[in-house]
Amino acid sequence: MKHRLFGLSCLICLLLFTCAQARTPNPIAGEQIFHAAGGCGCHTDVENGGPLLAGGRPLPTPFGVFYANNITPDPTTGIGSWSDEDFVRAMREGIGPEGQHYFPSFPYPAFSKMSEEDLLHLKDYLFSLPPIQQNNQPHELQFPFNLRLNAWFWNVLFHDAKPITPDPSRSASWNRGRYLTEAVAHCAECHTPRNQLGVLRSDLAYAGAKEGPEGKLTPNITPDKETGIGGWNQDDLVYALQTGMVPNGDFLGNLMGMAIEHYQELPDEDLEAIAEYILSLPPIVNQVREKKAKSTDDFDW
Ligand code: HEC
Incomplete structure (x- = not known):
């Protein structure tokens, strides 16, 4: 009896071992x-x-x-x-x-x-x-x-x-947003300018680049009121990631437009988490876009 039990447990161990080895795609x-x-x-x-x-x-x-x-x-x-x-x-x-x-x-x-x-x-x-x-x-x-x-x-x-390891002092959605933004969606790779060695400048994280990928401008997406997206709320950012439309009615194009075709497939909670994280970043003053004339752009009706 003892022998049989021993044999059976060996078989179970072997099975468990093989299952742990083979990964199901x-x-x-x-x-x-x-x-x-x-x-x-x-x-x-x-x-x-x-x-x-x-x-x-x-x-x-x-x-x-x-x-x-x-x-x-x-x-x-x-x-x-x-x-x-x-x-x-x-x-x-x-x-x-x-x-x-x-x-x-x-x-x-x-x-x-x-x-x-x-x-x-x-x-x-x-x-x-x-x-x-x-x-x-x-x-x-x-x-x-x-x-x-x-x-x-x-x-x-x-x-x-x-x-990335989660920050226990923050909410689960903030941590999810940080993981998606920093790791998977690699937003900083386009939105952070690089130094002459091609290293992302941590002092200007997410603050936009005049010459981003493909030599095109990438906007400052830190919540700075004047030069970034400080005037946007969480819904504005989720909406932009879902539809490509920004609060002033323009549509995002280039590499961002391509990425949005995929971001829009994500569950709402993930997009909300990304928006929560981005809007919690330290605001950085960095004017990458041409300043528009006040009289035409900020027209008060
Ligand atoms: C492959 C490069 C790339 C990646 C990755 C990328 N972006 Fe962008 N993003 C751009 C470019 C280029 C623009 C400008 C598009 C335009 O002007 O039509 C832009 C524009 C934006 C804007 C509009 C800002 C404004 O002031 O109008 C927001 C917001 C934004 N991106 C957020 C994000 C977030 C959040 C992520 C990650 C989830 C991300 N981007 C990832 C390249 C990228």
Whole structure:
């Protein structure tokens, strides 16, 4: 009897062990993460009608032109042959499966703050999409930025991979908003200006950039009344993330317009959480837009 019991418990242990090893892919949970990440829009060459996530989208920067990679599950030209570990390492540490260092134009500093579970769900979703065979295009960078060694230096000097830990003194929705904003949606990667080494300027976090991604202006989204979005309330911001329409009736375009096509798929609570977090940021005075003449813009009826 004792022997049988022993045998049975060994079998249960073995089963539990195997279950813990094999991960069940969860592309449905991953789809939410994909939307929160703005649909990984930089990887689709929309302007030239390029296929979904197959790369090739040019991203001009002061350092030269980056071309986003093919992140479809094609095994030869995309990421189809990547293991879970390869994917997590790329997203967290900016290091590819062959040990190559990615340039920080790929916002791994933000993604490194994501939980492993969310990263794996995102991989599951990407792997559920159609594979597209399309070779990656080499970046066209100016010297000395073209040296991949620089990416290594950058990584060692400036990258600190640490998932976000909740702040117990804040509400659950604020913490959720912080996680989505700082990690998954990587809002700062576009809304924070960079120094000459391409490092985000923490003194101007979310305060807008005259030359943001694609050389275009990104507005100051800190709650400063004059130069940011201090005049907006939480509903205004949720509405803008859902519809692209801002309080003065304008519609957001460019990379933001593309991201909104995905943010609008998020549950209301997530958008409210993002808005709660953004509006709790310290207001920073940073005039990135041309000041409009008072008489025409602020017309009082
Ligand atoms: C890929 C780059 C990118 C990302 C990521 C991004 N934005 Fe933007 N955002 C922009 C650009 C570019 C504009 C300006 C669009 C325009 O003028 O049509 C903009 C505009 C805005 C505006 C309008 C501000 C105003 O004064 O009109 C808000 C608010 C905003 N973004 C919030 C966010 C939030 C919140 C996130 C993260 C959830 C985010 N953005 C992520 C690029 C980005």
